[in-house]
Amino acid sequence: MKLKQLEGLLGNLEQFSCPKIELEQYPTSAHIASRMLFSAEKTFGDVTGKVVADFGCGCGTLGIAAALLDADYIVGVDIDAQSLETASVNAEDMEVELNLMQCDINNLNWRGQFIDTAIMNPPFGTRKKGADMNFLSVALKVATRAVYSLHKTSTRDHVKKMALRDCDATSAEVLCELRFDVPQLYKFHKKKEVDIAVDLWRFVPPKDQERVVKTFSPHQ
Amino acid sequence: MRLLTHNMLSCNIKGVTNGFPLRIEVEKSMEKEVDFNIDFLKSIFSKVEWTALVEAARSLGYNDLPEEVVDSSTMLESSDFLKKFHHALLELHLEEGALICPETGRRFPVNKGIPNMLLHEDEV
Numbered sequence: 001m002k003l004k005q006l007e008g009l010l011g012n013l014e015q016f017s018c019p020k021i022e023l024e025q026y027p028t029s030a031h032i033a034s035r036m037l038f039s040a041e042k043t044f045g046d047v048t049g050k051v052v053a054d055f056g057c058g059c060g061t062l063g064i065a066a067a068l069l070d071a072d073y074i075v076g077v078d079i080d081a082q083s084l085e086t087a088s089v090n091a092e093d094m095e096v097e098l099n100l101m102q103c104d105i106n107n108l109n110w111r112g113q114f115i116d117t118a119i120m121n122p123p124f125g126t127r128k129k130g131a132d133m134n135f136l137s138v139a140l141k142v143a144t145r146a147v148y149s150l151h152k153t154s155t156r157d158h159v160k161k162m163a164l165r166d167c168d169a170t171s172a173e174v175l176c177e178l179r180f181d182v183p184q185l186y187k188f189h190k191k192k193e194v195d196i197a198v199d200l201w202r203f204v205p206p207k208d209q210e211r212v213v214k215t216f217s218p219h220q
Numbered sequence: 221m222r223l224l225t226h227n228m229l230s231c232n233i234k235g236v237t238n239g240f241p242l243r244i245e246v247e248k249s250m251e252k253e254v255d256f257n258i259d260f261l262k263s264i265f266s267k268v269e270w271t272a273l274v275e276a277a278r279s280l281g282y283n284d285l286p287e288e289v290v291d292s293s294t295m296l297e298s299s300d301f302l303k304k305f306h307h308a309l310l311e312l313h314l315e316e317g318a319l320i321c322p323e324t325g326r327r328f329p330v331n332k333g334i335p336n337m338l339l340h341e342d343e344v
């Protein structure tokens with residue numbers, strides 16, 4: 001599949017109909033989502049034929065992008081039932097298979113090292129401090145191959161330190177800097193927050209970590 | 221919910237140590253055909269907890285999986301075995317029902333094929 005084609009398909013997806021502020025619900029644009037998954041596959045081979053988890057999947061954009069790039073099995077997790085229903089309809093419309101589950105990422109308890117690659121656009125932690133880092137730490141425990149995530153550029157040093165030092169990631173690399181249109185969904189958004197600088201990261205999880213079943217994050 | 225997803229899930233209540241596998245309570249199940257992907261089946265096999273899959277399939281009314289896989293390298297060459305494994309792992313769905321923690325009996329509801337693993341405040 002070509003990048004433009006992928007972007008075009010993702011552009012048709014239904015997004016949050018009444019976004020919940022406290023959960024930081026805003027979609028990843030088709031432009032960004034397509035590039036995120038495309039480079040994950042074309043540069044690193046992390047998607048096609050892989051088992052992929054989409055953390056905070058919302059309406060399923062990233063997971064569906066992975067499916068369109070022929071991931072073998074995709075699990076989407078979100079705390080919000082309404083978004084999951086939209087994700088389910090989106091997957092059906094696109095004729096792809098998403099396996100959805102409702103769970104708070106902080107209480108995820110998976111066994112078996114099934115997940116190769118985690119992809120996510122986590123809450124930036126503007127509503128709930130540390131939410132972004134909690135997502136990252138859980139993803140680095142669950143994924144065995146790679147984690148792709150978006151974080152505010154202003155937090156770059158912190159993200160790096162957190163990944164390498166606290167989560168023992170093997171590597172943490174900014175693939176590119178993006179402009180992220182957080183649409184003015186919420187009245188409290190100050191103007192300067194509408195278009196923010198965001199990094200696309202690729203992390204490699206610790207190699208020989210003992211994959212304990214419990215994955216409670218340290219920042220709760 | 222497919223049984224591969226079921227195979228990943230264990231009870232996430234704090235303090236629970238024997239939360240796997242979750243028992244399946246069925247109100248409605250269904251079957252949906254998906255493409256047969258032999259490489260995927262072979263690579264995922266070693267990660268699957270076999271007994272849990274056998275029991276889960278049985279609770280959805282599918283009894284054709286062997287109780288035990290003794291010689292997995294031979295089995296994984298058998299197309300008959302792979303077809304059954306494929307069917308149980310990827311084509312059976314729990315649509316409505318619940319997942320039950322073997323230790324505490326806590327019910328996690330499954331609606332429209334989506335398991336709800338949200339915890340109550342006193343469970344985290």
Ligand SMILES: C[S@@+](CC[C@H](N)C(=O)[O-])C[C@H]1O[C@@H](n2cnc3c(N)ncnc32)[C@H](O)[C@@H]1O
Pocket residue numbers: 023024025026027028055056057058059060061062077078079080083103104105106120121122123131
């Ligand atoms: C920025 S949105 C991204 C949505 C979607 N992945 C996308 O790319 O369009 C963040 C998502 O994380 C979910 N979320 C927030 N906190 C969560 C938590 N603790 N556990 C699971 N999901 C959560 C929200 O419901 C929302 O769907």
